[in-house]
Amino acid sequence: MGRVRFGRGARRCGAVLSIAALVALVGCDDLGAAAQTYDMAGDGIFGGDIDGDGDVDLMTGGGDSYGYAPNDHTGNFAPVAVEGHYDFSHMVLADVDRDGRQDMVNLVSFAGDPENGVPEAYRLETMLSNGDGTFGEPKIHASMPPMPGSSGAITIMTADANKDGRADVVLYKSASGAASSAVVYLGTGNNSFSAPVTSASTAPVLTSQHLAHTGLEMADMNGDGKLDLIVAGWGSWPGDPDSRGQVAVLNGNGAGGFTSSTGYATPAGASNRAIGPGVGDFNEDGRMDVVVADTRERGGPETLTFWFGVAGGGLGTGVTRTGRGQTDTDLVTGDYDGDGNLDVVTVAYESADESKSSAWLMEGDGAGGIKATVALAAPTGWNGQHGGVIRRDFDGDGKPDVALSDGRHTVTVFINRLG
Ligand SMILES: [Ca+2]
Ligand SMILES: [Ca+2]
Numbered sequence: 001m002g003r004v005r006f007g008r009g010a011r012r013c014g015a016v017l018s019i020a021a022l023v024a025l026v027g028c029d030d031l032g033a034a035a036q037t038y039d040m041a042g043d044g045i046f047g048g049d050i051d052g053d054g055d056v057d058l059m060t061g062g063g064d065s066y067g068y069a070p071n072d073h074t075g076n077f078a079p080v081a082v083e084g085h086y087d088f089s090h091m092v093l094a095d096v097d098r099d100g101r102q103d104m105v106n107l108v109s110f111a112g113d114p115e116n117g118v119p120e121a122y123r124l125e126t127m128l129s130n131g132d133g134t135f136g137e138p139k140i141h142a143s144m145p146p147m148p149g150s151s152g153a154i155t156i157m158t159a160d161a162n163k164d165g166r167a168d169v170v171l172y173k174s175a176s177g178a179a180s181s182a183v184v185y186l187g188t189g190n191n192s193f194s195a196p197v198t199s200a201s202t203a204p205v206l207t208s209q210h211l212a213h214t215g216l217e218m219a220d221m222n223g224d225g226k227l228d229l230i231v232a233g234w235g236s237w238p239g240d241p242d243s244r245g246q247v248a249v250l251n252g253n254g255a256g257g258f259t260s261s262t263g264y265a266t267p268a269g270a271s272n273r274a275i276g277p278g279v280g281d282f283n284e285d286g287r288m289d290v291v292v293a294d295t296r297e298r299g300g301p302e303t304l305t306f307w308f309g310v311a312g313g314g315l316g317t318g319v320t321r322t323g324r325g326q327t328d329t330d331l332v333t334g335d336y337d338g339d340g341n342l343d344v345v346t347v348a349y350e351s352a353d354e355s356k357s358s359a360w361l362m363e364g365d366g367a368g369g370i371k372a373t374v375a376l377a378a379p380t381g382w383n384g385q386h387g388g389v390i391r392r393d394f395d396g397d398g399k400p401d402v403a404l405s406d407g408r409h410t411v412t413v414f415i416n417r418l419g
């Protein structure tokens with residue numbers, strides 16, 4: 001199966017041509033290669049070695065269905081028909097039994113009636129990969145303490161929070177009028193977990209019921225060798241009528257707990273949502289920084305907000321960079337143009353016309369600014385409203401690639417030939 005390759009800097013659009021029933025070349029992009037699209041059920045997008053052959057396969061999941069597409073080692077994918085009826089609403093991938101195959105980890109609501117004021121209760125379930133796109137029966141793990149309020153948000157990720165080589169599950173929950181908190185399930189490596197470690201958030205932010213809807217990252221922000229948790233969300237900032245977007249940094253203790261947290265709001269005039277977060281050293285001063293895409297529901301230009309690390313730890317005041325005039329739904333960082341500076345890729349949609357959904361590469365200048373913003377092509381009708389984007393090295397050449405989901409069964413993969 002061929003892929004049309006453009007040389008570095010060529011930045012031309014190719015003709016649309018059908019390669020196979022589920023694969024089409026969809027035009028130009030600025031990662032130096034033609035994009036390919038795949039039809040996969042489910043809206044969230046995930047990358048991991050599902051079949052254990054050493055490369056990164058694609059999964060989609062959301063609602064009650066999921067999709068699977070194994071990689072042929074070169075970044076070409078072959079979606080296979082899978083049937084699954086399950087609650088995939090809070091799904092991540094992790095190799096919980098350390099057999100080299102990524103397994104499904106789900107946070108499943110099993111009790112409660114939030115519409116009638118009964119707090120919702122969740123438990124962790126795992127389904128081991130069989131290696132062919134199917135998964136074993138769910139194994140039920142310890143329940144999480146019930147949500148404190150009648151409505152809330154939970155975001156889940158997988159990481160090795162205590163650096164013992166075993167995959168852990170990290171989630172952040174918030175509910176209207178209640179303190180937000182991080183909950184960590186430490187993995188044992190044999191498909192079981194320790195009792196969940198719950199840390200109260202002390203940040204003076206993130207109190208809205210919508211908080212933490214946008215994402216989590218873990219990174220060592222203050223250089224103490226322990227992983228910290230970075231939460232992006234939106235909600236009420238005390239005293240701020242604009243209800244700005246915000247992030248919180250929770251200081252990790254290296255054992256799955258968090259000892260303190262600090263909140264940061266987007267600058268005045270920015271939007272009330274923060275999409276991300278992305279973490280890295282964008283201004284190349286040796287300190288970790290945070291970026292979010294500001295999603296504006298009230299019109300006006302979309303922006304990126306950076307918080308740069310400061311001496312002594314913590315982040316400085318948010319700095320806004322001009323964006324692209326659409327509503328962002330997800331972002332990833334990485335050096336996509338190979339100049340050594342961290343860049344940002346976002347997926348976005350235009351609320352007035354969802355068919356104008358798009359993906360953007362914003363090339364970092366190494367000083368915390370954006371030197372160029374270029375559009376990545378998207379298929380006609382692509383809808384980024386429910387979209388997501390992940391960064392992985394799909395073809396194993398050491399350069400970061402991206403895969404986008406439109407939330408409506410279309411996955412687009414860009415193999416990086418620039419960096
Ligand atoms: Ca694989
Ligand atoms: Ca496994």
Ligand SMILES: [Ca+2]
Pocket residue numbers: 280281282283284285286287288289308309
């Ligand atoms: Ca920095």
Ligand SMILES: [Ca+2]
Pocket residue numbers: 334335336337338339340341342343363364
């Ligand atoms: Ca770059």
